[in-house]
Amino acid sequence: MFSNEKDAIELVKKKDIITTLEKAVDSAENVSDVIKTIIVKSA
Numbered sequence: 001m002f003s004n005e006k007d008a009i010e011l012v013k014k015k016d017i018i019t020t021l022e023k024a025v026d027s028a029e030n031v032s033d034v035i036k037t038i039i040v041k042s043a
Helices: 008-042
Strands: none
16 A cells, blocks of 8 residues: 555555554454443343
């Protein structure tokens, strides 16, 4: 993905978007872990 990009500004924008998406996915995974824990404790 980054090997074909010639514009440095676009490269930074894409990197920032990917980093933000990664953080969002990590947060969703953390929420899912909490929900699983709650379900197991209440079962």
